[in-house]
Amino acid sequence: MSWQDYVDQELIGKGLAHAAFIGEDLVVWASSEGFNLSEAERRAMFDAFENQDHFYESGLDLTGRHFHPAAADDRIIRVVQEGNGAMLVRMKGFIIVGEYGNLAPAQGQYFINKLADQLTAAGF
Template identity: 35%
Template sequence: MSWQQYVDEQLTGAGLSQGAILGANDGGVWAKSSGINITKPEGDGIAALFKNPAEVFAKGALIGGVKYMGIKGDPQSIYGKKGATGCVLVRTGQAIIVGIYDDKVQPGSAALIVEKLGDYLRDNGY
């Protein structure tokens, strides 16, 4: 399965409004859904957050021009919120999965979608 298929089928196909997969080391965009534009500085910032996840509480997470307030930050998962929308970021060995949800999806459901894909990729060496 290609990285784009993971985004299309496992993220947006599962109900998230937007999704992307980035390189864990450099934050480069490997695949993304339409409507999300993660710039190089944003990708760098997302990758840097996983080096010091506690920074998400002070800095938030900037994704596609939207700043999300940090509500969870650990070496594997970072969650953010902006009003009724939010983001779930999950790091695997080689990738960072980005899931964006809107007000039609419960935060717990969004987290389950992204964390499940993260577990699958980790189990398969990614």
């Protein structure tokens, strides 16, 4: 299965509004249509895992929209925006990001976590 297949089938196919895989080199490995994260936004995602104090002060921007910090640890970051939210999962060498859209946050988080766990079990 390609990275794009994971985005299309395991995230967008489950109802998430947007999703992407971002490599540590800031290259987009796969992305849902219209989810065009700027290089600065991609860099800020990785920086948020390294400097959580700054993340809690500033939040994150996704495709030009500001999201407020909700929770962060070494593996997962959650952000919220009125009526919406997103979750980032830090993997070996990349980040999975998924935006919930119309899904309940717990449901969106479940699908993102499930995929992250599957990939971890496969050695990623």
